[in-house]
Amino acid sequence: MARGRLIKVKKNKHKLTDVEVNTTSLMDIITTLLFFLVVISSVNKALTLDATSLSQGKPSTDEKQVFTLTLNFVNAKQAEFWIGPSDKLKIANYDSYVKFMNRFFAGSLSKGYGKKLVSSSKTELMRRIEKALIRIKKSFPGETKIVLGFSDNVLYEDMISIIEGVRSLDAYFKPFVMVNQLGQKEKTRVLFPEVVISEWQEGPSS
Amino acid sequence: MGLKKKKYNSQINMPEGGISLTSFMDVMIVLIFFLVKSMTVSSTNLNTPKGIHLPKVKAGQEAKQALVVSISAAEVWADYKPVMKLDHGDFLSKDIGEDGRTLEPLKAYLDKENSKRLAIYKGMGNLDFLPPGKILIQADHHLPFKLVKYLLHTAATSGYSDYKFVVVKDKDGG
Numbered sequence: 502m503a504r505g506r507l508i509k510v511k512k513n514k515h516k517l518t519d520v521e522v523n524t525t526s527l528m529d530i531i532t533t534l535l536f537f538l539v540v541i542s543s544v545n546k547a548l549t550l551d552a553t554s555l556s557q558g559k560p561s562t563d564e565k566q567v568f569t570l571t572l573n574f575v576n577a578k579q580a581e582f583w584i585g586p587s588d589k590l591k592i593a594n595y596d597s598y599v600k601f602m603n604r605f606f607a608g609s610l611s612k613g614y615g616k617k618l619v620s621s622s623k624t625e626l627m628r629r630i631e632k633a634l635i636r637i638k639k640s641f642p643g644e645t646k647i648v649l650g651f652s653d654n655v656l657y658e659d660m661i662s663i664i665e666g667v668r669s670l671d672a673y674f675k676p677f678v679m680v681n682q683l684g685q686k687e688k689t690r691v692l693f694p695e696v697v698i699s700e701w702q703e704g705p706s707s
Numbered sequence: 708m709g710l711k712k713k714k715y716n717s718q719i720n721m722p723e724g725g726i727s728l729t730s731f732m733d734v735m736i737v738l739i740f741f742l743v744k745s746m747t748v749s750s751t752n753l754n755t756p757k758g759i760h761l762p763k764v765k766a767g768q769e770a771k772q773a774l775v776v777s778i779s780a781a782e783v784w785a786d787y788k789p790v791m792k793l794d795h796g797d798f799l800s801k802d803i804g805e806d807g808r809t810l811e812p813l814k815a816y817l818d819k820e821n822s823k824r825l826a827i828y829k830g831m832g833n834l835d836f837l838p839p840g841k842i843l844i845q846a847d848h849h850l851p852f853k854l855v856k857y858l859l860h861t862a863a864t865s866g867y868s869d870y871k872f873v874v875v876k877d878k879d880g881g
Contacts, residue, residue, distance in 0.1 A: 524728050531735050538742045547753040548767030549843065549871035554863040653853035657846050658762040660855070661872060665764050672765070698870070700856060 555699040573650035577623035598640040647693035652701035763877035777845035817865035842867040
């Protein structure tokens with residue numbers, strides 16, 4: 502009985518019709534799909550620039566000196582630099598740093614340095630700022646934070662280009678050589694990638 | 708006449724050229740799989756509301772999923788839902804809180820969203836150590852900081868102080 506069944510099944514299998522996929526139309530569909538996927542993925546890619554807000558709270562009572570770098574923008578062509586007291590901080594290339602700061606900035610290591618920058622264009626201003634930031638970064642390779650203050654009339658697009666400029670060097674500059682915290686020389690374009698946003702305030706440099 | 712016949716014969720004897728459809732299909736399917744995966748996982752598709760032209764940058768990070776707040780000269784959106792109107796490029800006085808810096812309708816929305824976020828982490832330990840919430844900010848490139856600062860302040864007071872400014876790649880600038 503079982504044998505007879507098996508034979509029946511085998512016969513049925515032979516009767517099955519061959520099924521084929523129409524490859525031409527399938528290829529058409531896949532090619533169209535691929536085209537749209539490529540177009541969508543290239544058009545809709547959103548990018549972001551990161552920043553944080555200046556946390557509101559009680560001022561620190563800790564007497565330990567911390568690195569403070571603030572840039573206040575009155576507008577896209579005028580800015581104020583402020584580097585807090587740093588006489589108790591570890592400074593790489595100490596002599597050349599002090600020489601540079603005393604030459605181009607007002608103040609001292611114990612009181613902090615300040616400078617007003619006024620330029621004819623926003624591109625020129627950012628280049629001057631980046632030049633100074635390179636020098637500061639070389640002496641404080643472990644520091645990553647910068648506070649940016651903006652006055653009411655700074656345009657949003659200028660604010661974004663300033664954030665971009667202080668985070669990493671513009672293509673106008675070549676990467677600079679810096680001795681990192683491990684004592685190794687490295688070529689980098691990274692300046693101060695941790696941006697903290699605040700309102701423009703009359704700073705000590707004013 | 709004889710020459711013509713010879714040419715005809717050589718055309719017939721040419722070996723048949725063809726693509727192995729099975730392997731071609733394999734390649735195509737793998738390609739589609741990776742394209743779809745990279746689109747859905749690594750980048751977020753963000754719509755830009757009407758009246759917003761995003762600023763251009765040379766480089767930035769890929770956008771990740773987060774709460775979206777958008778501002779143009781006429782309106783403020785939270786997750787693409789309109790929450791506030793502006794009058795001639797300025798906020799209406801009824802929308803500004805007592806401190807003169809907080810946008811109340813936006814704060815109400817963000818507080819609600821933040822409480823949902825906190826509820827997720829409630830049983831996991833001290834919420835004081837929870838990192839600040841991430842917020843994607845879409846603002847028109849011509850807006851002054853005067854308007855943007857209200858939005859940033861409101862977001863920070865609602866627990867969203869990790870700002871992600873949405874920008875577009877400047878194709879001309881490299």
